[in-house]
Amino acid sequence: MDRETLRLALVVGGLVLAVLLGFGLGRLNPPASPAAAVPTGEAATTVGDHSHAPGTGAHSHDGATVTRGGGDGATGLSISSAGYTLVPSARELTAGSAGELRFQVRDDRRRAVTRFAVVHDKPMHVIVVRRDLTGYRHLHPTMAADGTWSVPLTPPEPGAWRMYADFTAVADDGRQVAAVLGADLAVPGGYAPRPLPAPATSATVDGFTAAYTGTPEVGRSAPLRFRITGAGGGAAPLEPYLGAYGHLVALREGDLGYLHVHPEPTLDGDAVTFWLTAPGPGRYRMFLDFQVAGVVRTAEFTLTVA
Structure with missing residues (x-):
């Protein structure tokens, strides 16, 4: 092999080795997950075993990321999410009849989740509308040993209803995965939507007035x-x-x-x-729960986001 051919072979071999080493290092040191990031200069606030950075605004419970500017933070649109x-x-x-809402949350192996x-203050929050x-x-249902959740429910009127299960599951390896899952419910009878x-x-x-100031924006966290x-x-x-x-x-019309x-x-x-981040323009119905003298009340608002 002449000198020029040897030099070319060494250069090509060096380039190949550099690419392989770079790929290996990337596999050993993956970039940090955005879901673990906390905005610079802010400490995390922990409630129960679940943390949010203060002032984060609308946060997604679908196991993805905390929404802080950008992205559609609306969840509950799917019956399956985050496994x-x-x-x-x-x-x-x-x-008008006393009934019971019963359900399970199952993992990707079809096993009922029990952790x-x-x-x-609660392991499961259920919204019905x-x-x-x-x-x-x-609502706050209770769970049986087999992972079946149940809560009394009396729909006041016929129509198409929607339930949301808002929870943080604990996986086999101890990871905590937040999710919001949604499913439709049917209440037969004459339906006259309002x-x-x-x-x-x-x-x-009930004699209380709830009023707010602030203007939600699409894709940006704004205070209310x-x-x-x-x-x-x-x-x-x-x-x-x-x-x-x-x-x-807040629930988006449509x-x-x-x-x-x-x-x-x-x-x-x-x-x-x-701190609310509107996922997109349109009309929303907001429901504010507050407690005075041991009684929880709900104030309702219609909001238009331009």
């Missing part, structure tokens, strides 16, 4: 500050409910995309501050 499947025992209930992390965004219920009320920034329930006042106009003495001073669920937003851990004066 888990929602399996209702029956999908038909009777309007769940406690998040906001009619498809015209009326009849909202926030139009959404006009958008408003205040709502009255809610103040609750009593009949005399003074600030209501809010009490912690499920580990927070309020819980906010596909019923689900956002479950939790507030800052402390009050801002007399205001409860939520």
Whole structure:
């Protein structure tokens, strides 16, 4: 082999070796998962065994990432997500009759899941709503030893209903996977859907008035500050409910995309501050749960996002 041929062979061999070494190092040191990232300069807030960075806004419970600017954070659109499947025992209930909602969450091996992390004081949060965004219920079922969840449910009216199971499962290896799964329920009978009320920034329930300031934006985390006042106009003495001073669920008209937003851990004066990221333009129905004197009430708002 002459000198030039030898030199060319050495150069080519070196390039091949560099590529192979780079590939191997990449496999040994994969990039950090975005799901584990916490915004710079902010400490994580842990409730139960599940953490969120403060001020993150609408966070996805589908096992993917915490939404903070960009991306569609609406969940609950699928019966399966993040390796888990929602399996209702029956999908038909009777309007006005005491019934029971029963279901399991199964993993990718079709096994009923029985290990769940406690998040906001409960291992399972269930939201039930009619498809015209009326009849909202926030329920907390109990689980049997075989992984079957059950909770009493009396649908007030016939129609097409939607259930959401919001949970954090604990996998065999100890990983915690947050997910929101959704399924349709049928309540036979004459269905007369009602139009959404006009958008408003205040709502009255049982003599309390809930009002908010702030303007949600598509793809950006924006603060909504809610103040609750009593009949005399003074600030209501809010009490912690499920580990927070309020819980906010927003459902998107049309596909019923689900956002479950939790507030800052402390009050801002007399205001409860939520950070909401609107996944897209359109109309939303917001449901604010708050507790005063041991009673939980729900204020409802229609919101239009441009």
